[in-house]
Amino acid sequence: MSHIQSPILLQYLDALLKHGSFTKAAKDLYISQPYLTQTIKRTENDLGIEIVNRKSPQLQLTEAGKVYYRYLESIEESSEDLKRQLAKYSMTGKPTIRIAILPSLATYLLPLVLPVFKNKFPHxxxxxxxxxxxxxxxxxxxxxxxxxxGQNPEAVSPSLITIDCGFQNYYAIIPPSSEFYCEGVQYLTENSISVEELLCQELVLTTNGSAIRRQIDRLLNRYKITPRIAFETSNVYTVAELAKQDLGVAFVPEGLVHATNSTAYNLYPITTTLISLEYFIAYPASKMLSENEKLFLDIFTTIVQKHTKKASS
Structure with missing residues (x-):
């Protein structure tokens, strides 16, 4: 097997696939082209197969190369899993809380919570x-x-205990190109525009499979609308910014909307009877929380609930 460590070899293959040539890939990697060529050739000799198809106009992986590439990826994933499992046994001696979170939620929620938590419990x-x-x-x-x-806990596994942290409204970001744009104001009055008609505008959406997209899709299905999609992206912050730049109407959670006194676009509140975003924190039902975990849970729920609304009983 190759003497090159799998993360480095994976990086080399990624560069080759990106640039389609040894010369350009080597330049991107800040190594010499002969060294890159020799490294790939040595790996092929060790494996007894060709992993790079040099006969195609642009370098590609052979079928065997694709299998080897997936193998390298699996090593990386196993390595990351091991790091996560060992994190709580860190030799720093510090107790550790490990959090898994959607990137867009991390951008919004963690800056609210972590400064307070670290200030109270720096250890x-x-x-x-x-x-x-x-x-x-x-x-x-x-x-x-x-x-x-996470958000919208209705599909969370029963193996987890979920704690409700409140909900937020959605807002439609309406740019000037929309027929519903009102010049000179930022916030529009709730129920002043038909949501059904808004959904018929050109839309900027998160990609299929996201929690936000599932909610928007339910609205589209409710009104039997085939969406006119201008752009799709996995990042809801990008969705909001593209809408603000007049590339389509977007529906985003309240936490992404900040009063800027800008009238370059309108913000229109969507009634919660149609759509809302629920936040939650979950942990395994079989898990006995440590005192440190209880401290984090208490601070997280307290702070997030201050920034959200509570469902009426």
Whole structure:
């Protein structure tokens, strides 16, 4: 097997696939082209197969190369899993809270919570894993992280205990190109525009599979609308910014909306009877929380609930 460590070899292959040539890949990697060529050739000799198809106009992996590439990826994933599992046994001696969270939620929620937590409990370390909900939930069930922070808990596994942290409204960002744009104001009055008609505008959406997209899709299905999609992206912050730049109407959670006194676009509140975003924090039902974990849970729920609304009983 190759003497080159798998992360480095994976990086080399990624550069080759990106640039399609040894010369350009070597330049990007800040290594010489002969060294890169020899490294790949030596790996092929060790494996007894060709992993790079040099006959195609642009370098590609052979079928065997694709299998080897997936193998390298699996090594990386196993390594990351091991790091997460060992984190709580860190030799720093600091107790550690491990959090799994969606990147867009991390951007909004963690700056609210972590400064307060670290100020009160500086001796407790916090590690953050940002990933998609499916992976975050699985890691929590396997107890490779302590908490899973997410949104819209209706589909969360019963193997987890979920704690409601309140909900927020959605807002439509309406740019000047929309027929519903009102010049000279930022916030529009709730129920002053038909949501059904707004959904018929050109839309900027999060990609399929996201919690926010599922909610928007339910609205589209409710009104039997086939969306006119201008752009799709996995990052809801990007969705909001693209809408503000007049590239389509977007529907985003209240936490992403900040009063700027800008009238370059309108912000229109969507009634919660149609759509809302619920925040939660979850942990394994089989897990006995440590005192440090209880401290984090208490601070997280207290702070987030201050920034959200509570469902009426």
């Amino acid at each position: 407790i370390s916090v590690t953050i894993l940002e990933d998609v909900p499916k992976n975050n939930e699985l890691l929590t069930i396997k107890e490779e992280v302590d908490f899973y922070i």
